[in-house]
Amino acid sequence: MTKRTLISGGAIVSMDPKVGDLRQGDVLVEGDEVTQVGPSIAAGDAEVIDAAGTIVMPGLVNSHCHLWQTGTRADSMDQVFWDLVSSQWPKVAAYYSAEDVYACVLAGAADALNRGITTVLDFCHIVNTPEHAEENLRALRETGIRSRFLYGASMSRKLQEFEGEVENTDSWAHAREMRKQEFAGDDGLVSFGLAIQGPDVTTMEITASDLAEARQLGVPVGVHIGAPQGPPPKLSIKRMYEAGLLGPDINFSHCCETTDEELRMLATTGATATACPSLDMAFGMGCPATGRIRDAGLRPAVGTDSVIASSGDMFEELRVGLLYERMRRAEAIFATGRDVKTVDELEFTTREALESATINSAHAIFLGDKVGSLTPGKKADIILLRATDLNMVAASDLVGTIVGCATGQNVDTVMVGGNLVKRKGELVNIDVQRARQLFVEARDRLFGRQGYEGMRPPVTAGARA
Numbered sequence: 001m002t003k004r005t006l007i008s009g010g011a012i013v014s015m016d017p018k019v020g021d022l023r024q025g026d027v028l029v030e031g032d033e034v035t036q037v038g039p040s041i042a043a044g045d046a047e048v049i050d051a052a053g054t055i056v057m058p059g060l061v062n063s064h065c066h067l068w069q070t071g072t073r074a075d076s077m078d079q080v081f082w083d084l085v086s087s088q089w090p091k092v093a094a095y096y097s098a099e100d101v102y103a104c105v106l107a108g109a110a111d112a113l114n115r116g117i118t119t120v121l122d123f124c125h126i127v128n129t130p131e132h133a134e135e136n137l138r139a140l141r142e143t144g145i146r147s148r149f150l151y152g153a154s155m156s157r158k159l160q161e162f163e164g165e166v167e168n169t170d171s172w173a174h175a176r177e178m179r180k181q182e183f184a185g186d187d188g189l190v191s192f193g194l195a196i197q198g199p200d201v202t203t204m205e206i207t208a209s210d211l212a213e214a215r216q217l218g219v220p221v222g223v224h225i226g227a228p229q230g231p232p233p234k235l236s237i238k239r240m241y242e243a244g245l246l247g248p249d250i251n252f253s254h255c256c257e258t259t260d261e262e263l264r265m266l267a268t269t270g271a272t273a274t275a276c277p278s279l280d281m282a283f284g285m286g287c288p289a290t291g292r293i294r295d296a297g298l299r300p301a302v303g304t305d306s307v308i309a310s311s312g313d314m315f316e317e318l319r320v321g322l323l324y325e326r327m328r329r330a331e332a333i334f335a336t337g338r339d340v341k342t343v344d345e346l347e348f349t350t351r352e353a354l355e356s357a358t359i360n361s362a363h364a365i366f367l368g369d370k371v372g373s374l375t376p377g378k379k380a381d382i383i384l385l386r387a388t389d390l391n392m393v394a395a396s397d398l399v400g401t402i403v404g405c406a407t408g409q410n411v412d413t414v415m416v417g418g419n420l421v422k423r424k425g426e427l428v429n430i431d432v433q434r435a436r437q438l439f440v441e442a443r444d445r446l447f448g449r450q451g452y453e454g455m456r457p458p459v460t461a462g463a464r465a
């Protein structure tokens with residue numbers, strides 16, 4: 001018999017314009033889908049989750065991250081992108097074992113779920129061996145998070161590239177095998193794709209060949225783009241456009257130095273774009289492109305990139321994107337010698353910010369028909385925020401409170417595909433103790449292995465030395 005759950009009496013922010021917001025209402029979940037959203041639903045013998053005092057909304061969608069990099073959390077807060085390329089990748093990432101990847105993805109995915117992120121695009125460019133990809137996938141599946149798993153490059157191969165020993169290409173033989181073995185139906189929580197290096201890093205010929213591979217497999221791709229790697233701007237998207245390579249199966253992340261003309265090329269070809277506001281700014285990569293993406297006719301999406309230099313909290317990410325965009329527009333007005341007189345002049349709204357982390361990010365990773373809003377027929381990926389917490393209490397403007405005040409700490413309940421993964425503030429069905437222990441051991445191995453100069457002893461709960 002199909003399991004039925006009624007989420008009852010919460011304030012609802014659906015992110016579906018047809019459903020709208022409700023000051024108080026119910027959401028009915030049947031099996032893995034939302035089947036009704038309304039002021040009062042008669043659901044018979046359905047299991048009831050009392051949502052009084054909470055805001056019920058779709059799970060957050062992180063449309064660009066690298067969960068394996070949880071292993072070097074916050075180690076790049078005082079670094080720029082070039083430090084990563086010249087130091088952390090060759091000295092740490094090149095020596096990650098498959099076991100390390102498993103532990104880091106397990107901890108990273110559990111952390112994401114705990115903060116209300118129900119879907120991630122996991123850009124896996126740590127495929128040092130085929131087992132690395134398999135262990136990454138195993139960890140994603142074990143946690144019960146929904147994901148777009150992108151199979152990508154090898155960091156140990158990158159080390160050889162830095163030393164000029166090999167050409168900058170990827171081998172897709174094992175990716176092909178994984179597609180066939182693991183994703184035949186594509187109906188599960190994890191969807192497949194390729195993480196290609198793209199024309200900023202390799203040649204246009206290799207990019208064309210990688211895209212042809214993905215298109216033959218019938219899967220989308222993710223590409224890093226417009227994250228400056230030395231002047232002048234590469235105009236990579238323009239070159240892809242001219243080569244006839246753009247299409248509605250490519251997600252571009254960052255886009256900091258991507259021109260407005262190039263963003264319009266993405267819009268006309270159906271490609272998607274994700275800004276990573278915190279990391280883009282912290283890492284000296286450039287200004288978040290959120291507003292420019294919108295102005296080009298695309299749906300702005302946001303991602304955390306990685307916790308090496310961002311918090312990993314999608315509430316923070318959507319807020320930083322909004323704040324930067326408001327500042328950018330205000331600065332343009334100041335430059336004309338005027339003051340900002342109305343908020344309309346700043347254009348970017350709180351609802352648009354919330355869309356960037358829900359419905360737009362779902363669209364950006366090609367899962368927009370499945371998740372991103374509380375819409376009857378979509379998957380039941382739902383979170384409940386405690387509106388009684390001190391930083392949220394007596395919320396009046398629901399969207400304003402989520403965008404202005406909420407953090408991952410306010411997430412009380414998380415459901416993915418109709419299954420509860422967090423309830424009353426605690427993760428369920430995930431062995432958090434084990435995930436934490438495996439992660440600590442992996443960090444010890446990673447930092448012990450190569451004498452990485454960024455290494456500092458971890459804070460642990462052990463006895464005082």
Ligand SMILES: [Zn+2]
Pocket residue numbers: 064065066123224253305
């Ligand atoms: Zn990235």
